[in-house]
Structures are given as C-alpha cells and as structure tokens.
Amino acid sequence: MKNDEPTVGRRTVLRTAVFLGVAAASGLLTVGTEDGAPGAGPGGGSGPGAQSAAGVPGLREQALPERSFRLRPMTAYAPMRPAAVKPAVRTRPILELPAEAAASGGMVLTFDDGPDPRYTPAILDTLARHGVRAMFFVCGEMATENRDLLRRMVAEGHVIGNHTWTHPLIPGLSRPALVSEIGRTSEVVQQTVGEAPLWFRAPYGAWNRAAFEIGAELGMEPLAWTVDTLDWKEPGTPTIISRVLGGAAPGVIVLSHDAGGNRSQSVQAISSYLPQLLARGYRMTLPTLPPR
Known part of the structure; x- marks a missing residue:
C-alpha cells in the first residue's frame, strides 16, 4: 500500500485542481475580502482573488465578473415605483368649492x-x-x-x-x-x-x-x-x-x-x-x- 501513496497524492492534487477550475468557470468559487465582497485589486491583478487564482488557468478572468456584478444595480430588489395614489373613500360627496x-x-x-x-x-x-x-x-x-x-x-x-x-x-x-x-x-x-x-x-x-x-x-x-x-x-x-x-x-x-x-x-x-x-x-x- 505504501507504493500507492504517491499515486494517491498526485491524484488528489489533480482532482483538486480540476475542481477549482470547474468551480471558477461556473461562478461557484468566490474569494472574500475583509468586508465580505468578492476580492480583486485594481485591474484584477492583486488581492486575495488574484492570488488564489495563481496556477489555475482562467480563474483570474472568471473572478472579474463577480466584482462587476456587485457594482451593477440589483434591479430584482430595487423598490417598485409607487402606484398612483387613489382618492380616499368618502362617505359624502363634495358640495361646494373650498x-x-x-x-x-x-x-x-x-x-x-x-x-x-x-x-x-x-x-x-x-x-x-x-x-x-x-x-x-x-x-x-x-x-x-x-x-x-x-x-x-x-x-x-x-x-x-x-x-x-x-x-x-x-x-x-x-x-x-x-x-x-x-x-x-x-x-x-x-x-x-x-x-x-x-x-x-x-x-x-x-x-x-x-x-x-x-x-x-x-x-x-x-x-x-x-x-x-x-x-x-x-x-x-x-x-x-x-x-x-x-x-x-x-x-x-x-x-x-x-x-x-x-x-x-x-x-x-x-x-x-x-x-x-x-x-x-x-x-x-x-x-x-x-x-x-
């Protein structure tokens, strides 16, 4: 079994790398900064997100849309325009001018x-x-x-x-x-x-x-x-x-x-x-x- 250990270790590393690539491509992987927002430095070249992407092709490029999404308005949660205000229901009609x-x-x-x-x-x-x-x-x-x-x-x-x-x-x-x-x-x-x-x-x-x-x-x-x-x-x-x-x-x-x-x-x-x-x-x- 000892002869199998290096093989098992290499397989584990490969599987981990493949998982990271797939996760990044599908947007499942997010790397948080201290304030909880997806991390990326100016131009996407620094910060925890860029460091975690090292050695995983395509991960840095996939991390950028996460940041840009954060800056887009969340229209699904934006307050709706107020409906036209309707008159109160009266109990008697208006009879004369104010x-x-x-x-x-x-x-x-x-x-x-x-x-x-x-x-x-x-x-x-x-x-x-x-x-x-x-x-x-x-x-x-x-x-x-x-x-x-x-x-x-x-x-x-x-x-x-x-x-x-x-x-x-x-x-x-x-x-x-x-x-x-x-x-x-x-x-x-x-x-x-x-x-x-x-x-x-x-x-x-x-x-x-x-x-x-x-x-x-x-x-x-x-x-x-x-x-x-x-x-x-x-x-x-x-x-x-x-x-x-x-x-x-x-x-x-x-x-x-x-x-x-x-x-x-x-x-x-x-x-x-x-x-x-x-x-x-x-x-x-x-x-x-x-x-x-």
Whole structure:
C-alpha cells in the first residue's frame, strides 16, 4: 500500500485542481475580502482573488465578473415605483368649492346627462362667448355616440365627469352592475380624449357606499351641487334664471342639464344668467382636486 501513496497524492492534487477550475468557470468559487465582497485589486491583478487564482488557468478572468456584478444595480430588489395614489373613500360627496376659491367669488356651472347634439353645442357656444369653463357630467351611452362633443369640451378647457352609462338609480344596482356603469363610462371618455374622468356624480344624487368605493378605485372624487335649477322639469326659462341668480353665492356649484329631454329652456337660460353673474363679480371656475 505504501507504493500507492504517491499515486494517491498526485491524484488528489489533480482532482483538486480540476475542481477549482470547474468551480471558477461556473461562478461557484468566490474569494472574500475583509468586508465580505468578492476580492480583486485594481485591474484584477492583486488581492486575495488574484492570488488564489495563481496556477489555475482562467480563474483570474472568471473572478472579474463577480466584482462587476456587485457594482451593477440589483434591479430584482430595487423598490417598485409607487402606484398612483387613489382618492380616499368618502362617505359624502363634495358640495361646494373650498374656502380659498369661494373667497374670490368662484362658482361652478355643471351640466348633466349629455352630451346631446341638439343642446350641448349651444351651451358650449355661450360659454365660449363669455370665456367661461364648466363641467359636463356625461352618460356613457350619450358620450359614445357624440365623441366629437367630448373632444370639443376638452379643447375648450371644460372638465368631463362621469355620470354612469345609462343614468340608473344606483342603490337599486348590484355591485357588478355598478362597476360596469361607471367603468364603461370612464373607458369611453379615456378612449376619446386621452384621459379618464377625475370626477363622478351619482344620477339623481342617489349615493351609496359602493358608489364612493368604486369611484375612488377608478381615481375619481364625488361631486354633488349646491344650487339645483330643476331645469329637467322644464319649469320655464325665467324660473331657471331666477333659481340660478337667487342661489348665486361664492363657492356654490350649480346643477343644470344639457340632455335627458327637451333642454331648450336650459339653453336660453344660460345665455341670460351667465352675463348677469359675471356682471355681479362672480368668477366661473372649476374645482381643484383635494390633496391625495
């Protein structure tokens, strides 16, 4: 057995050398410095890593990628970009402008149920004539048939809000049905003008918990109103004018309609009350989104 000992020793050395070469080639072998990082001196020519590679062809060259990997950003562990911040789920809608907007005589004109090619263009014409912007809470079934009016609204600086697809009574809907009503309307607005609505209004002002939750999930704030013209009842143009002028005050939000029936009285009324409001010093403005 003594005659075999030198042979066994040589075999052990050879096996060790082969193992080191394979380990280095596959990246299994790392040599640590004092701080635990893979060691290599400047240019890879000094340090423990270079010394351990002596006599093992290719080991020094394979040790360099270990160091360069350490310097590369670890994208797999990098923090993800924060998701867009969604509005808090409210328990009641916004009813008026904040104090700073009200202090400067700000009011908001809003129009629901459209767009309707019979009435919306005339309302837009009046707003443009006086350099005023307003909000239009559109129904999806109307919006999808009148996309040119949506584009005109945005081009002239108005804000488009979501008023569901078919104008249903929300408390009578299942949650999936409400998701469809609101979601489809936001989708058609986004497809048409490039941005989804940031405001939502419940038909008939009939809110429930699901409406607040779904609206917030889609990135919208709930907006109601302060002054209701009741123009949908077609009470007569003078009555609509009287209700707007009588309810005018800093911070109020006025509700009118540009669709859903015969809105010729609404068209005539705005051409009268708008210049009067401006003459009284009121400033027609748009609401700003609350901090998120």
